[in-house]
Amino acid sequence: MLSYILKRLALTIPVAFGVSIVCFMLVHIAPGDPLTSVLPPDASAQLQAEMRALYGFDRPLPVQYGLWVMKTLQGDLGVSIATGRPVASELGKALGNTLMLAVLATMIGFLFGSLFGFVAGYFRDSWIDRLASFVSIIGVSVPHYWLGMVLVIIFSVQLNWLPATGAGPGGSADWAWDWVHVRHLILPAVTMSVIPMGIIARTVRALVAEILSQEFVSGLRAKGLLDFGVFRHVVKNAAPTALAVMGLQLGYLLGGSILIETVFSWPGTGFLLGQAIFQRDLPLLQGTILVLAMFFVALNLIVDIVQSMLDPRVQRA
Amino acid sequence: MSAAAPALTAIAAIEKSPGYWAGVIRRFRRDPVAMAALIIVLALVLMAIFAPLIAPADPYRSSMIRRLRPIGTPGFPLGTDELGRDMLSRLIHGGRLSLLMGVTPVFIAFFIGSAIGITAGFVGGKVNTVLMRTIDVFFAFPSVLLAIALSGALGAGIFNGLLSLTIVFVPPIARIAESVTTAVRKIEYIEAARASGASAFRIVRIHVLGNVIGPIFVYATGLISVSLILASGLSFLGLGVKPPEPEWGLMLNTLRNAIYVQPWVAALPGLMIFITSISFNLLSDGLRSAMDIKA
Amino acid sequence: MNPAFATAPDSLPRPPLLSVNGLRKHFPLKGGLFGRTTGVVRAVDGVSFDVAEGETLGIVGESGCGKSTTARLLVDLITPDDGQILLESRRLGVDLDVRELRRHVQMVFQDSYASLNPRLTMEDAIAFGPRVNGMPAAKATALAHELLAKVGLEPRRFAGRYPHELSGGQRQRVNIARALAFSPKIVILDEAVSALDKSVEAQVLNLLADLKKELGLTYIFISHDLNVVRYISDRVMVMYLGEVAEIGPVETLYAKPTHPYTRALLAAMPSMDPDRRTEEAPLSGDPPNPINPPSGCRFHPRCKAAESVCSTGSPGLFVLPSERHLVACHAAIPGSGHSLAEMPA
Numbered sequence: 001m002l003s004y005i006l007k008r009l010a011l012t013i014p015v016a017f018g019v020s021i022v023c024f025m026l027v028h029i030a031p032g033d034p035l036t037s038v039l040p041p042d043a044s045a046q047l048q049a050e051m052r053a054l055y056g057f058d059r060p061l062p063v064q065y066g067l068w069v070m071k072t073l074q075g076d077l078g079v080s081i082a083t084g085r086p087v088a089s090e091l092g093k094a095l096g097n098t099l100m101l102a103v104l105a106t107m108i109g110f111l112f113g114s115l116f117g118f119v120a121g122y123f124r125d126s127w128i129d130r131l132a133s134f135v136s137i138i139g140v141s142v143p144h145y146w147l148g149m150v151l152v153i154i155f156s157v158q159l160n161w162l163p164a165t166g167a168g169p170g171g172s173a174d175w176a177w178d179w180v181h182v183r184h185l186i187l188p189a190v191t192m193s194v195i196p197m198g199i200i201a202r203t204v205r206a207l208v209a210e211i212l213s214q215e216f217v218s219g220l221r222a223k224g225l226l227d228f229g230v231f232r233h234v235v236k237n238a239a240p241t242a243l244a245v246m247g248l249q250l251g252y253l254l255g256g257s258i259l260i261e262t263v264f265s266w267p268g269t270g271f272l273l274g275q276a277i278f279q280r281d282l283p284l285l286q287g288t289i290l291v292l293a294m295f296f297v298a299l300n301l302i303v304d305i306v307q308s309m310l311d312p313r314v315q316r317a
Numbered sequence: 318m319s320a321a322a323p324a325l326t327a328i329a330a331i332e333k334s335p336g337y338w339a340g341v342i343r344r345f346r347r348d349p350v351a352m353a354a355l356i357i358v359l360a361l362v363l364m365a366i367f368a369p370l371i372a373p374a375d376p377y378r379s380s381m382i383r384r385l386r387p388i389g390t391p392g393f394p395l396g397t398d399e400l401g402r403d404m405l406s407r408l409i410h411g412g413r414l415s416l417l418m419g420v421t422p423v424f425i426a427f428f429i430g431s432a433i434g435i436t437a438g439f440v441g442g443k444v445n446t447v448l449m450r451t452i453d454v455f456f457a458f459p460s461v462l463l464a465i466a467l468s469g470a471l472g473a474g475i476f477n478g479l480l481s482l483t484i485v486f487v488p489p490i491a492r493i494a495e496s497v498t499t500a501v502r503k504i505e506y507i508e509a510a511r512a513s514g515a516s517a518f519r520i521v522r523i524h525v526l527g528n529v530i531g532p533i534f535v536y537a538t539g540l541i542s543v544s545l546i547l548a549s550g551l552s553f554l555g556l557g558v559k560p561p562e563p564e565w566g567l568m569l570n571t572l573r574n575a576i577y578v579q580p581w582v583a584a585l586p587g588l589m590i591f592i593t594s595i596s597f598n599l600l601s602d603g604l605r606s607a608m609d610i611k612a
Numbered sequence: 613m614n615p616a617f618a619t620a621p622d623s624l625p626r627p628p629l630l631s632v633n634g635l636r637k638h639f640p641l642k643g644g645l646f647g648r649t650t651g652v653v654r655a656v657d658g659v660s661f662d663v664a665e666g667e668t669l670g671i672v673g674e675s676g677c678g679k680s681t682t683a684r685l686l687v688d689l690i691t692p693d694d695g696q697i698l699l700e701s702r703r704l705g706v707d708l709d710v711r712e713l714r715r716h717v718q719m720v721f722q723d724s725y726a727s728l729n730p731r732l733t734m735e736d737a738i739a740f741g742p743r744v745n746g747m748p749a750a751k752a753t754a755l756a757h758e759l760l761a762k763v764g765l766e767p768r769r770f771a772g773r774y775p776h777e778l779s780g781g782q783r784q785r786v787n788i789a790r791a792l793a794f795s796p797k798i799v800i801l802d803e804a805v806s807a808l809d810k811s812v813e814a815q816v817l818n819l820l821a822d823l824k825k826e827l828g829l830t831y832i833f834i835s836h837d838l839n840v841v842r843y844i845s846d847r848v849m850v851m852y853l854g855e856v857a858e859i860g861p862v863e864t865l866y867a868k869p870t871h872p873y874t875r876a877l878l879a880a881m882p883s884m885d886p887d888r889r890t891e892e893a894p895l896s897g898d899p900p901n902p903i904n905p906p907s908g909c910r911f912h913p914r915c916k917a918a919e920s921v922c923s924t925g926s927p928g929l930f931v932l933p934s935e936r937h938l939v940a941c942h943a944a945i946p947g948s949g950h951s952l953a954e955m956p957a
Contacts, residue, residue: 018454026470137602141595143546145553146569146587153580255459259550263573277469277554289466297457333772337731505726509790512687512719513741514711523740527731 005305012301019297020072023290024065027282033057040081077287082279087287090272095291098261098268102253104185105192110246113197117204118234124209132201139198148191148263155187162187165265188264192257196249203245207238240311247303251296344607351603357596365412372406376563385579396582398568399575400561404582407563408589414564415590418475418557419545422482427537430487434494435529439502439521449495455488464547468556478557482548486540493536497529532610538601542594549590565590627701628662629830630717630798635659635685635695641903653902655681657854659695660929663798668824668831670845670862672838672877676902678854679834683802686832687717699797715745718791722803724783728775734760735771738790745794759789764819781812785819792823800832805840817844838881842866847936850874853902853910856929860937870932870939873911909942921949 035057039048052058056067071078077087113136120132156164163184211234254269261270269288276284335343345351364371374393380401388396395404437448455463467481501507502525510520549566551557558564560571568586575583636659638652656678663669671679684690686697688710699716702708721727728737738759739752747755757767763785775783784804791799801820805813817840823829835841841848842862849859850871858871869875906913912922921942929938930945942950 014450015453015457018451019457022454022458023466026466029467030470031472137595137598141542141546141591141598143549143587143590143594145550146584146590149569149573149576149587150584153576153584157576157580252459252461256461258461258465259553262554273465273469274554277465277556280472282470285466285469289462289469292462293458293466296459296462300457331735331767331771332769334733334774334777337774505721505723506729508684508689509719509721509727509787510729510740511689512714513744513794514714515740515744519744523732524729528729 004308008301008304008308012297016294016297019293020069020290021065023286023293024068026286026289028061030282072290077290078283080276080281080284082275082281082284087284090284091269091288091291094267094269094272094288097266098254098257098270101185101188101192101261101266101268102250102257104189105253106196106246106250108189108193109196109249110200110242112193113200114204114242116197117201118208120201121205121208121212124205124212129205132205136198136201139194139201142194144191144195145259145263147194148188148260151187151191152263166267184266188260188266191263192253192260195253195256196246199249200242200245204238204242207241208234211237240307243310244303244307247299247306251299251303254299255292255296341604341607344609345603348603348607350599351607354596354599354603357592358600361412361593361596362416364409365416368410368413372403372409374403374406376402376406376410377561378402385575385582387579388581395585396579398572398582404585407568408565408585411563411565411568411586411589412593414475414558414562415545415549415566415593418478418482418548418552418564419593420541421479422548423486423537423540423544425479425483426486426490426540427534429483430490430537431494431530431533433487434491434496434533435498435521435525437491438495438498438529439517439525441499441502445495445499448491452488452491452495455484456492460485460489460543461547461550464551465554465556468551473556473559475558478548478551481551482544485547486537486544489540490533490537494529494533497532498525501525501528531608535601535605535608535610538597538604541601542597545590545594545597629665629700630663630686630832631696631698631701632662632686633660633696633698635682635697636693637681637685637690638693651903654854654905655902656685656692657905659851659854659856661849661856661859663830663832665797665830666828667846668833668844670841670848671832671834671851672836672841672848673851673857675836676853677851678902679851680802681854682851683719683800683832683834686800687714687719689719715794716796717798717800718794718796719800719802720784720787720791720804722806724780724787724807725775727787728783730775733772733774734765734778734786735767737775737786738793741790741793755793756789759792760786762792762823763789765789779812780808781816784808784816788816788819788823792827795827796829798830798832800834802834803836804833806835806837813840820844838877850877853905855910856938856940857911858937858939858941859929860932860934860939864934864937870937870944871911871941872915872917872943876914909940917943917950917952919950925949 035048035052039051043051056064059067075088077091079085080087080090083090116132116135120129123129152164155162164187166184212230257266257268258270258273260266261268262274265271269292272284273288275281276288345355380397382401383393383397384399384401386393386397386401388394390396393403393405395408398404398407433448433452437445458466464481464485467484468477471477471481507520507524510524515523548557549564549569552564552566553570555570558567560567565586569583569590572583572586635656637656638654641651641653659678659682661669671682673679681690685692685695688697688704697704697713699708699713704710704713728734732740735753735756738756739747739749742752742755743749753771757771760767760770765782765785770778770782770786775786778786787804788799805816808816820831821844824831831844833841833844845862847860848862848865850857850865850873852873858865858869858874865874866878869878906923908921908923908925909915909918909927912918915922919942925942925948927940927942927945927948929940931938932944942948943952946954
């Protein structure tokens with residue numbers, strides 16, 4: 001077990017290294033002088049010279065990368081061009097908001113996805129199964145940003161039940177766990193939950209169908225030990241894989257929340273990315289991408305380790 | 318080929334079995350859902366190609382006095398957008414860029430990814446390790462994030478959008494190509510071909526390609542729907558296609574503020590993306606079962 | 613013994629067609645933190661033998677004894693770590709290149725289905741080899757048809773078929789035709805009939821016998837089925853954990869097995885004749901792991917006659933007085949220190 005964890009960790013290091021190179025290169029693949037990418041257009045000559053020295057833009061790329069990694073490891077992700085504030089502090093609150101949204105969406109998606117998948121797998125090839133399959137195809141085919149708009153049209157514009165945008169009244173970004181704020185969370189979370197729902201449903205359906213086709217389960221069913229015993233057995237055997245899929249989906253949602261956050265003006269990392277793109281704020285873009293990608297790498301690692309603890313047969317290298 | 322062979326073949330014609338692809342086509346035709354998806358996809362492609370002939374009006378002609386008319390307005394069956402342009406014409410024309418932006422990256426990535434994956438799988442060893450570890454780095458990004466990171470840094474524009482999406486889809490295709498090639502390489506007919514003294518290139522061309530390209534192709538068709546959603550998503554964020562070009566994602570973006578005035582007109586471009594995406598998904602599923610490829 | 617196979621005269625002074633010397637292949641086992649090599653599988657560990665022109669050499673042994681690895685080494689599908697392969701006194705890698713070796717030594721595998729590309733028709737599968745070697749397409753196809761007829765498959769019906777449309781026996785006939793397309797001197801049959809039904813197996817064996825007579829072929833016949841090996845072979849080689857345990861003419865070896873392992877194998881062999889049932893105890897336990905083979909004689913942990921000398925020294929092949937019969941057992945080597953061995957003269 002320990003050797004597996006160590007091995008898995010050792011495999012993560014080169015990946016994290018590669019991810020950092022890709023993020024570092026973002027500023028350099030941008031058209032034009034990288035200096036103009038990280039400075040506001042009206043920066044003074046003195047500021048330009050300072051920044052050039054600070055980032056080492058006059059030095060060779062590997063040196064620049066080294067400097068950048070050193071700064072990043074100290075928690076310095078650069079300064080936002082648009083706001084003039086450090087990227088790290090901009091990210092702090094946004095990351096919390098995105099995490100809240102993504103975790104809730106994953107939970108909703110997991111709950112309904114497992115339910116659909118379980119029912120479909122249990123009554124395989126029945127009309128329920130076909131319906132569930134169809135729903136999960138819709139789930140993976142629908143442009144979620146459009147689904148968000150449609151939900152806003154129905155529940156905000158037409159029915160006026162829920163707010164269309166923001167995380168609190170009057171566009172305030174301060175979160176509180178009261179109805180006034182939670183109301184704002186419902187539509188984006190439900191929209192986002194559709195992304196993992198279809199995939200979890202498919203996974204659970206396949207798992208349940210496979211477990212039920214095992215001989216001794218058919219035996220249990222034949223003996224009339226149907227419902228609860230079989231149910232417990234299926235849950236016990238399907239849980240590790242289903243949980244792993246859920247963990248990975250959480251990672252995808254964290255990284256892929258930008259479109260939904262844009263639709264709902266949800267003050268998270270995706271919204272921050274949207275702003276960075278709109279204002280061509282490359283330090284903000286780079287910092288946000290780096291943090292989200294590293295989050296994803298770490299989550300992958302955790303999922304693999306937890307899954308291998310739950311089910312030692314699964315040791316993905 | 319057999320027609321050219323003299324001697325024995327001259328006595329009687331060789332009985333030809335229907336090939337693999339004949340069977341695939343036969344099975345595909347028996348699948349009503351897949352056939353329906355194929356017809357929709359073909360209709361969308363034809364619509365895009367012949368957009369100027371089909372569209373009733375000029376998709377660029379705006380008018381300040383007839384902005385945001387509802388669906389069913391005489392002369393504007395699907396209403397008008399925020400600049401008074403005919404929605405029906407813009408939706409028809411929008412298919413050109415949306416399909417181009419959605420399908421092209423997967424198409425290019427199919428060739429690049431297959432080349433990388435087949436090379437890695439067939440050569441194995443250190444070449445495999447280097448190629449696949451590099452691919453793993455790109456896998457460490459959620460696809461949406463990678464697309465946005467690249468096109469965000471490169472800036473808006475059709476070419477930058479296509480480039481970013483292509484980079485996003487090469488790794489998953491390369492990974493599938495590598496795993497099917499590695500599996501095929503271990504089968505004995507490859508050993509038999511090696512024992513015949515054939516060059517690696519010839520073995521790949523005759524014995525590997527025919528057996529791996531099907532599964533890779535089906536996997537790639539499954540990515541088209543993701544690519545369509547992502548491509549339109551980029552335009553929706555102000556990356557990719559720039560105004561005033563008609564493109565479904567961009568239209569959805571510019572109409573976003575109109576949801577309080579003409580909500581259903583504003584939702585139309587998204588419906589087009591949805592229909593296209595689900596058709597490609599069903600088409601891919603149909604191909605998968607017709608070609609008898611597991612998972 | 614089938615008279616069709618008894619074509620190799622016992623005392624021929626000619627040099628062997630194929631000669632193998634000290635062939636060795638160890639597979640590294642990767643594992644641990646950074647994919648380090650944590651051990652080696654000694655798949656083939658110093659194997660030497662000769663094959664005379666026109667004879668059939670049977671190779672027997674339990675699974676994992678290195679039979680198939682030996683076969684693959686012979687056609688360089690796996691590159692040996694050490695050892696020499698000589699075809700007609702020409703040494704591979706010196707004055708014989710791989711391409712030529714493969715033209716003269718062809719192989720038929722066990723799995724008839726996996727050996728055929730599912731996307732190629734039978735004529736294309738057979739024509740592939742000749743075409744690789746420069747034959748024009750039309751000529752190669754004509755040759756394919758001719759070979760199909762030769763292996764008993766009517767070209768008109770089978771040339772345009774795909775592998776899944778054929779039975780196992782028919783597919784194996786195609787695989788034999790494919791091997792023959794090179795006009796090889798030697799055909800290695802690696803468990804080539806093992807997966808077939810008994811009746812089909814007999815038909816294919818008869819086909820092999822006919823082809824041998826007609827084309828003057830030499831066979832290396834690998835199998836775990838001692839009855840089939842006895843039927844088809846002129847000489848038999850017994851392998852155990854990557855080494856040769858015993859090698860000799862088929863009648864001698866079956867009538868007077870010398871190595872305890874050979875005796876145990878023969879004892880475990882189902883026989884119709886009650887007189888042939890020996891008192892020898894059947895083999896117990898699985899073969900030891902080739903990753904960490906036992907010291908000395910590799911068979912000693914399973915051998916009833918094992919003594920201290922067996923666990924210390926490796927016996928090496930000893931030529932018995934009856935010539936052409938070699939055995940690697942301390943008990944048969946005079947002066948080895950084993951109590952059953954004769955004292956040196």
